[in-house]
Amino acid sequence: MTRPAEAPAPAPLRWIPPWLAALPALYVISPLALLALPQLRRLPHAAWWVLGFYAFSQQLPALFSPEPLLASLLALVRTLLMLGLIGVGVSLRQSERLRWLGIGLMVVYVTALVFSGLSGADPFSSRLSHPYMTPITLGLAGAVGIWLALFAGGKLLWRVPLGLLGLGVLLLSGSRGPLAAALVGCVAGFIIRRGWRLALGVLVGAVLLAGGFYLGKKLEVAAITRLGNADTTGRDIVWYNTLSVIRSEPLSGVGSYLLGQRLAPPGDNCELWMAANGTAPSCPPWVKKLGSPWLIAHNIALQQLAETGPLGLLGLFVLLGAVVTAVFQNRNPLGLAVISGLLVATANDNTLLVPSPFFAEVFWVAAGAQLLRLAPTSLGAVGGWAAGLMLALSFPLLASRLPAPQVRPPPSLRFLNAPTQVRSPRAYTAFAQFDLPPGKYRANLRSCTDSCMPIVTIDFTAPASRQAPLLTLSGDLQPVPRQRLELLLYVGEGSTRPTPAGRRAWNVEIKP
Structure with missing residues (x-):
């Protein structure tokens, strides 16, 4: 007796495919995801409980923060935007429909390569640059392109160029976090989807990656040789300053989006972002009034603890535990690649905070497609994953309890x-x-x-x-x-x- 074919999933809302196609290149359109909030009614009751607890965990600490009204409003803004993105994923129903992102990613790749070439940057001594994206953002764009090429399905005519360009941008960005994210995501997706074609694709990609890294080291391309370094490029100083913020407001936190003003140096030195050549465009007056919300702790656990205290930290990791539980229940290769890869990247770059240069939006959209099928009997697994993720991603907090590094003879x-x-x-x-x-x-x-x-x-x-x-x-x-x-x-x-x-x-x- 043959099993009846599964009915095709309903088409998503009409505006979502073009929105996804434009998102990587025009990430300012991220707030349009709020239009998908009504889609949340399709979620199972288990997912509703998780989302409800997350919203509560953000709002209650805000009421006891140094600026309760502002913190409560900002927490509501972040929560609604996350819920809207999850609603987009619910409307998509299938993570494979994220393939629309490939159009915008190709625009980003070409723009970065052309901009770097026209600016006269030496490819042997500088990292790939872009008019309004950092090298880390470019690295994550390359990683997402690789995941789409391997796991989104569709014709090779667009998947092969997307994957090759994504690999090139990933290497030339010189970003180690995105490289680790790309590798973890590929391995995780391959564990779920097995087959000779995919195995061949992963093998070819691994050979190209190893060959590109070897060639870059031989030619002394700065962006590629940088990938072999193990230093944290000053993140330990940021973590130490963030710990002082946590100690100042140990229960409530300082409020969502308000950590940056505690991490910014005193004085009028607002900068939008640091380009690959070390220069940073200065902020216009209206941006300075925001208080540097883009300055981050470079670790999701420290960021959440500093902004919303222990309750907010627990709420976030319960939500992440539900997402990981759902993606393993669904056994979706692309969903697992995106979620596992960006979780790895958020250990030293906060890739889950919205709004972002597109990558956090991709995470929560993929999460929404998985939460749509969260089993009602999986709350135990949710707790287990929440505890495991919190322990793994809180390593700067745990490392701060270790003795200081010893220098012999002492300084x-x-x-x-x-x-x-x-x-x-x-x-x-x-x-x-x-x-x-x-x-x-x-x-x-x-x-x-x-x-x-x-x-x-x-x-x-x-x-x-x-x-x-x-x-x-x-x-x-x-x-x-x-x-x-x-x-x-x-x-x-x-x-x-x-x-x-x-x-x-x-x-x-x-x-x-």
């Missing part, structure tokens, strides 16, 4: 000239010199009141004589009468342990 501060009274918070300058074993170090000067924010970070190298160069640490202070300054010493170019190897603190008073 010492040979000289420090730091004023304790100044007339203005502008252009505060301190001079410092260390006795250190030979190696690479970073000195970070930060200002602390309720929490700490960075003033300046200097990379330097200690020679064999143990006498490091004289450091000039200059930047603006917070415009408050009294604050504590901390000079932190970090070993190397960055590690997963945010605790500094040395610290010196002093108080500064501003007396005009």
Whole structure:
């Protein structure tokens, strides 16, 4: 007896395919997902309970934050946008319909390659650039293109060019997080979908990836050689500052989108994003009023804990646990590739915060397509996945409880000239010199009141004589009468342990 063929899924709302096609290149259209909120009524009761708990976990802490009205409004905005994106996924019903993203991704790839070529950037010494996307965003765009090429189905006529261009953009972006995301997503999708054609595609992709990496190393292409480095490029300093924010508001957090104003250096130094060549366009006046919401903790657990406290953190990971449970129940290769890959990337780059340069939107749309089939008897699995994900993605918080890195012989501060009274918070300058074993170090000067924010970070190298160069640490202070300054010493170019190897603190008073 033959099994009857499964009826084709109903077509999604008419505006969704063109919206998906334009999203990677025009990510400002993300809020249109709010039109899909009515689609949530199709979700099973188990999913409704999870979404309801998430919304509650964001709103309650906001009421006890330092700015309760603003925090409550911003939490509502983020929750509604996430729910709208989940509604888009519910309307799609099938993750394979994400293939519409390929049109916008091709536009992004071509724009990045043409822009990098016309700008005269040396491909051997610089990373791939784009008019309004960072190298990390380009790397994630390449990863999504690879997943679509492997698992979205359809004709090879568009899948092969999309996959090859995505692979090239991923390598030339020089972004290690997206590379790890791409590899994990491919492996996860391959575990679900088996077959000789897919195995051949994965094998060819692996050969091309290995060949591109080998060739790039031989030719000393900076973007590709960077992929072999293990440093965290200053994220440990961001994590350490975020921990101070968490300690300042341990129960409520500071509010959704409000962490950035605690991480931004004092003064009028707003920047939209950091380009591959190290330059950053300055913010127009109306953007400065937003308070730097794009400055992130570079770790989803720290970000959520700092913004919404323990309850908000629990609500997010219960939702993520439900998404992962549903994708394994559905055994959907593309859904698993997108969700697992972006979860890996969010360990050091917050790829789930909306709005984003398209990748967080892709995650929540894929999540919606999976939650549509969440089994009512799976709440135990949801809890297990929530606990596992929280433990895995909270590694900076756990690492902060470890002892500080040891330097042998121990470092010492040979000289420090730091004023304790100044007339203005502008252009505060301190001079410092260390006795250190030979190696690479970073000195970070930060200002602390309720929490700490960075003033300046200097990379330097200690020679064999143990006498490091004289450091000039200059930047603006917070415009408050009294604050504590901390000079932190970090070993190397960055590690997963945010605790500094040395610290010196002093108080500064501003007396005009």
